[in-house]
Amino acid sequence: MQWTSIIAIYSLFWVLCAFLVMPFGLRTPDEVPGHRVERGHADSAPVNFRPRRIALRATALSVAMFGLFYLNYVYGWISVDDLNVFGSPPDTSKYDY
Template identity: 35%
Template sequence: MSLGFGVAIYFVIWWIVLFAILPFGVRTSEEVGEASNAGFAESAPHKPKMLLKILATTIVSGIVFAGIYAIIVHHVITLDEIPFFPRYERVQEAG
């Protein structure tokens, strides 16, 4: 796996995990018991804790990337081990 390919895969994983983690622990001002600020939507989070979510996203993305790296580079899972993939015969080179 080249460095560019690894960075691209990590970037995609990071964004997917970020969008999965964003809703955790979100409370609106109404749910907290405070009045919402003027100019903000009523559904806006009271305190989104973005730094904590970015840190959690980075850690979870690193774990997921390590698993995908192991699958791609070390052939932990091969395509032949996936049950619903079609089976093809290997072609022997003439020589």
């Protein structure tokens, strides 16, 4: 695998993981006692958004996911044929088109 492919695939895993871990640990103003929503802010906006924590969690999860992806690439545990749930396509060579 080329290093440019590694960077591209890891980046895709990182963005996916960032969206996966983003909602964990966030609290809305309704969940925090005594918090008042400022005028012009959305009622559903989180009051404790921490992008650095999200980035760290996304990095840890994406390293693990990319590691599994790369090991599967090297050892071939799951191939395209394993993912074919509909079976092989019908033989159309007997028909004249």
